[in-house]
Amino acid sequence: MDEYYVYSVSEMTEYLSKIIENDPYLTNVWVYGEISNVRPRKGHIFFSLVDEGAKIECVFFGGDYMGLRLVEGRMALAEGSVKVYPPHGTYRFICSNIRYLDRTGLYQLRYETTLRKLLEEGLLSKPKKVIPRFPKRIGVITSRDSAAFQDVLRTARERFFTGEIYLFHASVQGEDAKEELIRAIRLANEFDLDVVLIVRGGGSKEDLWVFNEEEVVREILKLRHPVITGIGHEVDRVLADLVADLSAHTPTAAAEYAFPDAMELVEGLEKLFERLKENVLERIELSGMTLEELREELIAVFEERRNSLMGRLSDLKTKLFYLCKYHFSVNSILEKKVKEAKERLERSVLVLGERRRESLDGLFRVLENLNPKRPLEKGFAVVMRDGKVVTDASSVVVGEELRVIFRDGERKVRVIG
Secondary structure, eight states: OOOOOOOOHHHHHHHHHHHHHTOGGGSSEEEEEEEEEEEEETTEEEEEEEOSSOEEEEEETTTTTTTOOOOTTEEEEEEEEEEEEGGGTEEEEEEEEEEEEEEEOHHHHHHHHHHHHHHHTTGGGSOOOOOOSSOSEEEEEEOTTSHHHHHHHHHHHHTTOOSEEEEEEOOSSSTTHHHHHHHHHHHHHTSOOSEEEEEEOOOOTTTTGGGGOHHHHHHHHHOSSOEEEEESOTTOOOHHHHHSSEEESSHHHHHHHHSOOHHHHHHHHHHHHHHHHHHHHHHHHHHHHHHHHHHHHHHHHHHHHHHHHHHHHHHHHHHHHHHOSSOOOHHHHHHHHHHHHHHHHHHHHHHHHHHHHHHHHHHHHHHHHTOTTGGGGGTOOEEEETTEEOOOGGGOOTTOEEEEEETTEEEEEEOOO
């Protein structure tokens, strides 16, 4: 029976640590490479040294306190020793000294070369496409298994997005990432979309490098749809961001730009409804004053014309009295004509008033169509707290009493979990 040893994880790690840390080829040695992914933290400086084939994690303890400032993309020569970090099962190069070399790193050189090409061709000064306010079909280019895609879906749910979401799967890291990303971009260009999101979570400069590849950047420029990027974290900046129509700091921020907020729309409609109501009431009041003033003006004109007409009729009546061969009452005929004229004027006032009333009815119908409660008829509900709309689930606490408004009424509820 063959003999074999069984180690605990700690024992194995301790054994490897002794081998590595006692190796003279890994102690007090110099390593050169390109500085990448600099992360100051609690007075220390964590960073990576990379070349064409590998990467090693480094740390300069107390580097911040010494005034050390590392520049990403610069080539450097670092002195130190390799140490094992048991809690994470990793090893790091612990630096004791570092100096810059007089040349640019490979990654930085490639970045600057591609950027210079794009600038010389005028591709970074092309007009940006307008991001639609209310898109119905949104394309998402990312990995189907990524947290970035879940962030997009969560944002869509939170904002009650009712349109269509198309996923164009692509690896966003690794050897096949560039080819898959180019293929996904070309496929998205064949669909009838309102906007395209290109998203990926955070990572080191090497992890995000595919979005600096010249072929990928040029494919993004060929997209006929507006493009929003959300790649990495706030401090990350890739060439894809420079050619996008809108660049967000994170995948969630990119999704928030793309998806309209249904609750904001409801609140906006409520405010619009209130403004329209006040405007209509003001117009109703003004219209009422106008009708009253018109009525008084017409009566005054009528009285003036009547008095003038009666004076002229009196003179005419006297003349007709002597000229008329038949015995009939001239006065009654003239008074009949005056009465008819008065009735015509009164009918005109009534017709004008009816037209004003129909105009106001039309305004009320418009207001009814803009009623913010209309979405409730489609199955939505509005959660209220102290007269204000609740939009964030994290703001709700267990035991809190809320008011939920439905299409046919409202209910008080208590949060139990």
